Amino acid sequence: MSKEFAKIITANRxxxxxxxxxxxxxxxxxxxxxxxVARTPDDETRLLTLAAASVKACRVVxxxxxxxxxxxxxxxxxxxxxxxxxxxxxxxDLARAI
Amino acid sequence: MYxxxxxxxxxxxxxxxxxxxxxxxxxxxxxxxxxxxxxxLLNGLYLQLHAYMLRVAIPYGTLTSRQMRTLADIAEKYxxxxxxxxxxxxxxxxxxxxxxxxxxxxxxxxxxxxxxQTSGNVIRNVTADHFAGVAKDEVEDPRIAxxxxxxxxxxxxxxxxxxxxxxxxxxxxxxxxxxxxFHDIGIAIVKDAKGAPAYDVYVGGGMGRTPFVAPLIKSKLxxxxxLSYLDATLRVYNRYGxxxxxxxxxxxxxxxxxxxxxxxxQVEDEWQLTRQEHINLPPEEEARIRAFFAxxxxxxxxxxxxxxxxxxxxxxxxxxxxxxTHAHKAAGYSIVTISLKPIGGIPxxxxxxxxxxxADLADTYSLxxxxxxxxxxxxxxxxxxxxxxxxxxxxxTAGLAVANAGLVTDIxxxxxxxxxxxxxxxxxxxxxxxxxxxxxxxxxxxVGELKIKISGCINACGHHxxxxxxxxxxxxxxxEFYQILLGGSGAEDASIGTILGPGFSADGVxxxxxxxxxxxxxxxxxxxxxxxxxxxxxxxxxxxxxxxRV
Ligand code: SF4
Numbered sequence: 001m002s003k004e005f006a007k008i009i010t011a012n013r014x015x016x017x018x019x020x021x022x023x024x025x026x027x028x029x030x031x032x033x034x035x036x037v038a039r040t041p042d043d044e045t046r047l048l049t050l051a052a053a054s055v056k057a058c059r060v061v062x063x064x065x066x067x068x069x070x071x072x073x074x075x076x077x078x079x080x081x082x083x084x085x086x087x088x089x090x091x092x093d094l095a096r097a098i
Numbered sequence: 099m100y101x102x103x104x105x106x107x108x109x110x111x112x113x114x115x116x117x118x119x120x121x122x123x124x125x126x127x128x129x130x131x132x133x134x135x136x137x138x139l140l141n142g143l144y145l146q147l148h149a150y151m152l153r154v155a156i157p158y159g160t161l162t163s164r165q166m167r168t169l170a171d172i173a174e175k176y177x178x179x180x181x182x183x184x185x186x187x188x189x190x191x192x193x194x195x196x197x198x199x200x201x202x203x204x205x206x207x208x209x210x211x212x213x214x215q216t217s218g219n220v221i222r223n224v225t226a227d228h229f230a231g232v233a234k235d236e237v238e239d240p241r242i243a244x245x246x247x248x249x250x251x252x253x254x255x256x257x258x259x260x261x262x263x264x265x266x267x268x269x270x271x272x273x274x275x276x277x278x279x280f281h282d283i284g285i286a287i288v289k290d291a292k293g294a295p296a297y298d299v300y301v302g303g304g305m306g307r308t309p310f311v312a313p314l315i316k317s318k319l320x321x322x323x324x325l326s327y328l329d330a331t332l333r334v335y336n337r338y339g340x341x342x343x344x345x346x347x348x349x350x351x352x353x354x355x356x357x358x359x360x361x362x363x364q365v366e367d368e369w370q371l372t373r374q375e376h377i378n379l380p381p382e383e384e385a386r387i388r389a390f391f392a393x394x395x396x397x398x399x400x401x402x403x404x405x406x407x408x409x410x411x412x413x414x415x416x417x418x419x420x421x422x423t424h425a426h427k428a429a430g431y432s433i434v435t436i437s438l439k440p441i442g443g444i445p446x447x448x449x450x451x452x453x454x455x456x457a458d459l460a461d462t463y464s465l466x467x468x469x470x471x472x473x474x475x476x477x478x479x480x481x482x483x484x485x486x487x488x489x490x491x492x493x494x495t496a497g498l499a500v501a502n503a504g505l506v507t508d509i510x511x512x513x514x515x516x517x518x519x520x521x522x523x524x525x526x527x528x529x530x531x532x533x534x535x536x537x538x539x540x541x542x543x544x545v546g547e548l549k550i551k552i553s554g555c556i557n558a559c560g561h562h563x564x565x566x567x568x569x570x571x572x573x574x575x576x577x578e579f580y581q582i583l584l585g586g587s588g589a590e591d592a593s594i595g596t597i598l599g600p601g602f603s604a605d606g607v608x609x610x611x612x613x614x615x616x617x618x619x620x621x622x623x624x625x626x627x628x629x630x631x632x633x634x635x636x637x638x639x640x641x642x643x644x645x646x647r648v
Contacts, residue, residue, distance in 0.1 A: 014124075014125065014131075015125065015197050016149060016150075016197070017146075017150040017194070018148075019147070019148060055131070057127075058124075058125065058126070058127040062131075078576060079578065080147070080515060080521075083147060083515060083516060084147050088192075088517055088526075089516055090444055090524075090526045090527055090530065091444075091516075
C-alpha cells in the first residue's frame, strides 16, 4: 500500500532563525497546528512557490517540504523534524508548544 | 595572557562594524541569503536546527575571569541562559537572533574576543594544551607559538579560500592533551640536540569520514622558521588540495595520496622559497608576544609548600584530588579540572550562573585565569595547594565538584541531532544515559581512566575515532543507531578505533558499553588501564561478550 501523501512546509525565520511552518494564507506560524497540508504533489509545488516568495521578501530561509503523518498532520514523520518542531529533547524546559 | 594592541582592537572593531552593515543589508533584502551565508559563516554564525548558532573563538582555550563573565552575560542577554563548550576549546550559543548578532560581537570585542574564522574554509581557531604554561614537564608554553600562528593566520589573504577548513593545534609536553596528531597541522614543541625548543610538525591528521593519524613531516624545525614552514605547507595544500570533492578536500587526503615523504619533499622545496620571503617573525616580535605569557608571581608561602594539606581526611575530597587535580610547574600549586560532566548532565554545557561562579572562583583561587579543554571541561590553572579544600568546598556548593575527570562519565559528546543540522542521531542523550548507568563514583574510580567519545554523524566533532570507546550515531531507515569503536586514542599514542560489529539501538548501546566495561574489568591485569587492555587482547573478547547474547 503506498504511503498517503501529506506534507507541510517548514523554514527558519530570517530575523531570529526560529523554526516556522507555512499556513495556507502564506503566513508563517511557530506551531504546526496552523500549517497548510499538501495532499498532492501539485499542492506541494503551490506551497513551495508561496514559500519562495517569502524567501524573496526576506521573511524566511531554507524552506522545504517535510513529510507528516497522514492521520495527524501536526506530527512530522522524521525525528529530525520532530526535534525542530519541539526543541532539543535534552532540554524539555525549553520545549515549544506544538 | 596576550593583550590586544591598538591594531588588534581596530581590526576586530572594524569587523564588527562591517558585519553590522552586512546584517542590516541582509535584513533589508539588499543581500540575498546566497551572498550573505558565506559572510555570516566567516563570523562564526551558523543556522542550525532551532535558530542561529554563534561559535566564539577562545584562542588556545585561555580565558580571563572578565571574559568568562562576558560569555555568561551573552548567554543571559542574547541566548537562553547557557552556552556549550566545544571539542575545539570554543563556546557555542544555540539560540541567537540574527538581528542581535552584531551586538554580541561588539560585546565580545570589548573583552578582546571575536568569532572570526570559527567557520569556513580558513585556518580555524588555534588550539593548545589546556595545561599550557603550567604543565610540569612542558618544554615551553605552547601558547606563544599558538598566538604567533593566530596572528599570522587571521585574515591571511592567501589562505582565506582554502580547499577546506584547516585546524592547527600545539602542545609542548610529552603527554599530548591537545590531540595534535588528529589535526591538519599538529605541532609538538620538543628539544633539539642542544636542548633548545624546536618544532616537530605533524601534517595530515584528522577525523571525519576518513580518519588519519598525522605523520611527522618535519622533525625539530628551528623555532625561528615556524611561519615560513607553515606558509610552505599551506601553499602546497592550497595548490594541490582537491577542490572538486568536498570529501577529499582536507589536507589529510593530499598527504595520503602523495605519501608523507613526497608531501614533505614538496613542502621542503616550497620552503626554500618562503624562507627567503621574510615571512618569519622578527625576534623582537616573538619576544613581545612571549612576554605576555610570562609566568605569574607565584607565592612561596610555607603553607603551600608543605606536603600535607587541609581536608584530606575527607574521602570525597580525596577522590576529587585524585582525578581532578594535576601536577603544576610551580611548587605549592595544582592545576584543577572543573568537570562539566555532572551525572546525567549535558557534556560541555554551562549555565550563566555556572560561568559566573567559575569566574568568581578563578579570581579567588586561580589568579583570574581559566582554561577550556577540548574534552569540554574547564581548568583553573593556578590553585594554591593549601586552598584546594576551600575551592573544592565552594565547587561542591555550586554542583561543580564532580570527581570524574578522565573517568567513564567524563564523556565527550557533540551536540548531535538535538541541535546540529548535519546530525544523523542524537549524541547527548546517549552520554546522559551512560553517565547515569555509571553514576556510582566508587565504580568509576575502580574502572579507572576511560574515555568515551560520541559523535552524532561521521563528521566526528565528538572525536569518536579517538575514543577508548567511540560511539558514532547513524541513521538506519529513520531510526537512530549507534556503532561502537574500540581502541582509539587522541593522546601521544594516537590511534584510530576500530568498529566492533553491528550497531545498537539507543537503548542497546548503553548496555553494550556496560558489557564492554565489565569485560575489561574481568580481563585486565593488575593496574592495566582500559586502553592498554584493549591493545593487549584486541577486540575479540569484547565482541564475543557483546554479540554472544544476540
Ligand atoms: S559530529 Fe555531526 S552531529 Fe555532531 S556536531 Fe559534528 S556535524 Fe553535528
